[in-house]
Amino acid sequence: MIMNITSCILFSFLSVLLFSEITLSWSVSEDDFLSCFSHSCKSSKNVVFTRNDSSYPAILLARIDNLRFATPSTPKPLVIVTPVYESQIKAVIFCAKKSNIQIRIRDGGHDFEGQSYRANEPFLLLDLINFRSVKIDTKNAVAWIGAGLTLGELYYRISERSRTLGWNAGLWSTVGVSGFIGGGGYGMMKRKFGLAADNTLDARFIDVHGRILNRKSMGEDLFWAIRGGGISSYGIVTRWKIKLVPVPRLVTIFGVARTLEQNGSRLFQEWQTISPNFKSRDLDVRVVVDTIQSNSSSRKDKKTVRFIFQSLFLGRINRLLPIMQKSFPQLGLVRQDCVELSWIQSAPFFSNFSINTPPEILLNRSAIPRYPYKGKSSFVDQPISSKGLQGVWDRMLQLPTQVALIQYTPFGGIMNEFSESSLPFPHRPGVLYMINIGITLDNNARQRLRWINELYNYYTPFVTKNPRTAYVNYIDLDLGTGNSSYEEASVWGEMYFKNNFKRLIKVKSAVDPNNFFRHQQSIPALFI
Numbered sequence: 001m002i003m004n005i006t007s008c009i010l011f012s013f014l015s016v017l018l019f020s021e022i023t024l025s026w027s028v029s030e031d032d033f034l035s036c037f038s039h040s041c042k043s044s045k046n047v048v049f050t051r052n053d054s055s056y057p058a059i060l061l062a063r064i065d066n067l068r069f070a071t072p073s074t075p076k077p078l079v080i081v082t083p084v085y086e087s088q089i090k091a092v093i094f095c096a097k098k099s100n101i102q103i104r105i106r107d108g109g110h111d112f113e114g115q116s117y118r119a120n121e122p123f124l125l126l127d128l129i130n131f132r133s134v135k136i137d138t139k140n141a142v143a144w145i146g147a148g149l150t151l152g153e154l155y156y157r158i159s160e161r162s163r164t165l166g167w168n169a170g171l172w173s174t175v176g177v178s179g180f181i182g183g184g185g186y187g188m189m190k191r192k193f194g195l196a197a198d199n200t201l202d203a204r205f206i207d208v209h210g211r212i213l214n215r216k217s218m219g220e221d222l223f224w225a226i227r228g229g230g231i232s233s234y235g236i237v238t239r240w241k242i243k244l245v246p247v248p249r250l251v252t253i254f255g256v257a258r259t260l261e262q263n264g265s266r267l268f269q270e271w272q273t274i275s276p277n278f279k280s281r282d283l284d285v286r287v288v289v290d291t292i293q294s295n296s297s298s299r300k301d302k303k304t305v306r307f308i309f310q311s312l313f314l315g316r317i318n319r320l321l322p323i324m325q326k327s328f329p330q331l332g333l334v335r336q337d338c339v340e341l342s343w344i345q346s347a348p349f350f351s352n353f354s355i356n357t358p359p360e361i362l363l364n365r366s367a368i369p370r371y372p373y374k375g376k377s378s379f380v381d382q383p384i385s386s387k388g389l390q391g392v393w394d395r396m397l398q399l400p401t402q403v404a405l406i407q408y409t410p411f412g413g414i415m416n417e418f419s420e421s422s423l424p425f426p427h428r429p430g431v432l433y434m435i436n437i438g439i440t441l442d443n444n445a446r447q448r449l450r451w452i453n454e455l456y457n458y459y460t461p462f463v464t465k466n467p468r469t470a471y472v473n474y475i476d477l478d479l480g481t482g483n484s485s486y487e488e489a490s491v492w493g494e495m496y497f498k499n500n501f502k503r504l505i506k507v508k509s510a511v512d513p514n515n516f517f518r519h520q521q522s523i524p525a526l527f528i
Contacts, residue, residue, distance in 0.1 A: 029099055029100075030050070030078045030079060030099075030101075032095075032098070032099040033078070033079060033095050033096065033098075033099040033101055033124065034048065034050070034079065036091075036094070036095035036098055036099060037081075037091055037092065037095045040091040040094060040095060041087060041088050041091035047081055047082050047083055047084060047088060047130075048079060048080075048081050049079065049080040049081075049082070050078070050079055051076065051078070056080060059080050059082070059127070060076065060077070060080060060117070060125070062365075062366075063106055063108065063109035063117070063127065063129070063365070064109050064114070064117060064370070065108070065109050065110045065111075065174070065370055066110075066111075066112060066113075066114055066370075066372060066373055067370050067371055067372040068114070068372035068373060068374070068441055069113075069114035069117070069118055070372075074114070074118055075118050075119060075120060075123075076118075077104065077117070077123055077124050077125035078101060078122055078123065078124055079101075079124040079125070080124070080125045080127060081124060081125070081126050081127070082127045082128075082129055082130055083126070083128070083130065083131075084130045086204070086206065086212060086238055089126065089206055089236055089238065090206060090210040090212075092124070092126055093206065093208065093210050093236075094210055096124060097208075097516060100122075101122055101123060101124050102119055102121050102122065102123035102124070102518070103123065103124060103126050103516075103517065104116055104117055104118065104119055104123050104124070104125050104126065104232075104519070105126050105128070105231070105232050105236055106125060106126070106127045106128065106176075107128045107129075107147055107148050107149075107176030107177070107178040107179050108150055108174060108175045108176020108177075108178075108179055108180070109176065110172070110174065110175045110176060110179065111179065111473075111475055112373075112374070112375045112474055112475050112476065113475045113476070113477050113520070113521075115232070115475060115519040115520060115521070116179070116232070119519065120520075126236070127148075128146075128147050128148035128176075128178065128236075128238070129148045130148060131146035131147050131148035131149075131238055131239070132146045132148045132149050132153065133145070133146040133239070134146065134149065134153075134154065134157040134158075136157065136158060136161045136162075136244075138161050138162050138165060138244075141165055141243060141244040141245075141246075142201065142241060142242065142243055142244060143158070143241070143242050143244060144239055144240070144241050145177060145239065145240050145241075145242060146238070146239055147176075147177065147178035147236075147237050147238050147239060147240065148176070148178070149176070149177045149178075150173060150174050150175060150176055150177065150362075150365060151169050151170050151172065151173055151174075151175050151176075151177055151180065152173025152174060152347065152351065152361075152362030152363065152364075153362065153363055153365075154167065154169070154177055155167065155169075155173070155344060155347050155359075155362055156344065156359055156360070156362045156363055158244065158344075159342075159343070159344035159359065162244075163249055163342060163343075163344075164246060164247060164248070164249060165244040165245070165246065165247065166189070166244065166245055166246075166247040166343045166344075167196065167199070167242060167244055167245060168187050168189035168190060168192070168193040168194070168195075168196055168199060168245050169185060169187045169196040170185050170186065170187045170196075171187060171188065171350035171351060172350075172351055172368065173347065173348070173351040173361070173362045173367070173368065174351075174365055174366075174367070174368050177240065178231060178237050178240070179231070179473070180196060180473070181196050181197050181200055181226075181227060181231075181240060182226055182227070182228070182229075182230050182231035182232070182237070183228065183230060183425075183471075183472045183473030184197050184227070184228030184423060184424060184425030184471075184472070184473065185197070185473055186409065188284045188286075188312040188350060189245065189247075189284065189312070189314070190284070190411070190413070190414075190415060191278070191281045191283070191284050191410070191411070191412055191413030191414060191415060192245075192281040192282060192314065192413060192414060193245045193414065194414050194415060194418065195228070195423065195425060196242070197227035197228050197423055197425065198418070198422075198423065199242055199243040199244075199245060200227055200240055200241070200242050200243070201215070201241045201242065201243055202214055202215045202223075202240070202241035203215060203218075203223065203226065203237050203239065203240050203241065204237065204238045204239040204240075205218055205222070205226065205234075205235055205236070205237050205238075206235055206236045206237075206238065207234070207235040207511055207512070208235060208511070208512045208514075208516050208517060221503075221506075221507050221510075222234065222507055222511055224423065224424070224503075224507075225424060225503075225504055225507040225508075225523075227423055227424070228423040228424035228425040228472075229424035229472075229497065229500070229504045229507075229523060230424075230472060230522065230523065232517060232519060232522060233504075233508055233512070233517055233518070233519075233522040233523035234507070234508060234511055234512060234517060234523075235511070235512070235517060247314060247343040248314055248315055248316075248343075249342065250315075250316050250340045250341065250342060251312060251313060251314055251315065251340070251341065251342070251343050251346055252311075252312075252313040252315060252316060252317050252320050252338050252339065252340050253310075253311060253312055253313070253338070253339055253341070253346050253349055253355070254309075254310070254311050254333065254337045254338045254339070255308055255309070255310045255311075255337075255349070256308070256309045256331060256332075256333060256337050257306055257307065257308045257309075258306070258307050258309070258331075259292075259294055259296065259297075259304045259305065259306050259307070260297075260304050260305045260393065261294070261296045261297065261298075261304060262296075264305065264306070264307035265305070265307075265386065265389055265390070265393060266330075266386075267307060267309070267330055267331060268287060268289075268307050268389065268408075269383070269384075269385075269386055269389060270328070270330055271285070271287060271309070271328070271408075271410075272380070272383040272384065272432060272433065273383050273432070274327055274328050275328075275410035275412070275433070276410045276411050276412030276413075276431075276432045276433065277412055278323070278327055278412070278413070279323075279327070280323050281413040281414060282313055282314035282315050283311065283313050283314075283320070283323060283324075284311060284312050284313075284410065285309055285310070285311040285328070285410065286309075286310050286311075286407065286408060286409050286410060287307055287308065287309055287310070287407075287408040288307075288308040288310060288405055288406070288407050288408075289305060289306065289307055289308075289393075289396065289405060289406045289407075289408070290305075290306055290308075290396075290401075290402060290404070290405040290406075291303055291304065291305055291306065291396050291397060291399065291401045291402070291403075291404075292304060292306045292401050292402070293401055294306075299397075303397055303401060304397075305393045305396055305397065309331060310350070312346060312350070316340055317335055317338045317340055320338065321333065321334075321335065321338075339355055341355075344359045344362075345359055347359060347362055348361050348362065351367075351368060352368070353367075371440050371441075372440065372441040372442070372445070373438055373439060373440050373441060374438070374439055374441060374448070374449060374452055375436060375437065375438045375439075375474050375476070376436075376437045376452060376456045376470075376474070376476050376478070377434060377435060377436050377437070377470045377471040377474040377476070378434070378435045378456070378459055378463040378464070378468065378469070378470060379427050379431050379433075379434050379435070379463060379464045379469045379470075379471075380431070380432050380433050380434070380435060380462065380463050380464070381430050381431055381432055381464055382432070382462070383432065384462045388461070388462050391458060392406070392455070392458070392459075395451070395454070395455050395458065398451065399439075399448075399451065403439060403440055403448070404437070404438065404439040404440070404448075404451070404452070405437075405438055406435060406436065406437050406438075407435075407436040407438070408433050408434070408435060408436075409433055409434040409436070410432070410433045411427075411428065411431045411432065411433060411434070412432070415428045415429075415431070416428065416429050416430070417429075420498060420499065420500070421499070421500055421503075424472075424497050424500045424503075424504055425472075425497075426469075426497060426498040426499070426500050427464075427469055427471070431464075434471060435459065435463070436471075436474055437452055437455060437456065439451065439452045453478070467494045467495050467498065468495060469495055469496070469498065470495045470496055471496070472496040472497070475521060477520055477521065479491070479492040479495055479521075480492035480521075481520040481521060483521075483522070483524035483526075484524075485526065486505070486524075486526055486528050489501075489505075489524045489526070492521055493505075493523070501523075502528060504523045505523060505524060505525075505526050505528060506528070507523075508523040508524065508525050509525045509526060509527055512525060513525050
């Protein structure tokens with residue numbers, strides 16, 4: 001039987017008082033943490049793994065998405081804890097503070113810079129993989145979900161209970177739900193239902209003092225902050241309550257590819273203003289741009305740029321085709337390009353699996369290949385000229401094929417109806433689309449990092465300004481890491497959150513004034 005954490009740790013009350021006066025030094029004891037944890041929570045067997053345990057490497061690597069941070073030189077946690085109960089998480093927080101060890105919190109492990117499983121100071125890894133419960137109320141279209149779930153697992157569990165309910169979250173099935181909500185995650189139904197965080201109703205949250213809070217007890221400021229401002233700056237969410245959204249029994253998907261030689265650049269230029277302004281909010285058409293070999297290319301190396309127009313339409317083909325023929329006839333969409341299937345059957349397609357892949361693939365956390373990569377993001381509020389776009393395609397052609405891609409995600413629809421301050425995620429009213437540049441890294445990593453930095457800089461005249469904005473779920477440490485003052489932290493903070501950054505700092509300063517929960521781009525505790 002798990003002992004109540006309050007009774008477990010009363011013996012250490014004096015140590016808590018002493019800790020509150022301690023400034024961070026490098027006096028860290030792994031043994032102190034292990035001793036404290038075993039005393040504070042008797043059921044610690046099979047949830048604590050040290051570097052001496054044979055299973056430690058496999059547990060650590062299992063949920064590192066970016067293999068750039070799976071190298072021998074990457075700092076490793078002193079201890080990995082995979083709790084089963086909230087009382088064990090409370091004990092981790094108490095003992096980590098007492099032992100002067102930092103905490104990194106991992107659910108899906110998809111953060112671009114590995115901040116959920118690495119640190120430049122002694123730390124332990126709190127892995128929420130065991131928090132994967134799903135309790136669905138189809139009558140009221142709500143669900144309580146564990147923070148350790150992946151999006152794919154959640155989608156599949158919803159589909160087991162209903163064919164006409166879904167959730168407006170992301171594309172990649174192995175992304176963790178908690179980090180996704182915490183960063184203001186978006187998906188292919190955003191133009192109709194907004195962000196996943198807009199449809200998140202409650203949470204079970206453990207703060208720096210070990211208190212378990214819900215929306216009512218934490219207050220609206222903190223609940224606002226953890227739905228887009230990054231959870232790991234404030235504490236630990238163990239469960240979320242979400243509002244499920246209606247989906248038709250059959251949806252339509254398509255993926256239409258065009259190259260430069262097939263007028264792809266012209267189509268993209270027109271897509272910039274067409275896609276955010278589709279009258280039907282059931283329709284979302286994004287574009288993925290990469291390079292391939294093509295015999296139709298006039299270049300000696302036969303490389304060309306490919307534009308893949310991908311869509312989810314919440315309806316059947318007969319309703320989609322007239323919309324496309326009226327709004328985007330240039331694409332030349334025909335019935336043969338489209339596939340009707342259930343919403344859950346469409347989900348593997350957006351995780352880069354073939355159309356006929358069974359939905360059970362969504363339960364496989366290791367189904368999507370992993371590789372080392374770097375990513376960057378920007379937002380666009382004015383169409384880029386054909387000359388400006390040509391400079392992007394020219395830079396894409398500098399690389400070998402299939403090394404880099406750019407994802408262009410349209411906004412519009414209901415996204416324009418939210419104010420910038422409705423959630424920490426401010427990038428909605430007036431935004432046409434988001435740019436996500438990704439590049440794989442190999443032995444030529446330095447050269448490829450220079451390339452992505454140069455392309456990011458090239459976009460400067462064409463993207464949002466004052467400040468230039470970026471997406472926090474595509475975290476980019478190149479934007480800055482200092483947070484000892486507002487002036488220093490605002491360099492990167494206002495790019496992610498604009499004016500919401502000040503409110504996030506106020507929330508942080510109230511709930512974690514000693515800045516225990518932190519990483520290289522966490523919200524700072526500053527009294528401004």
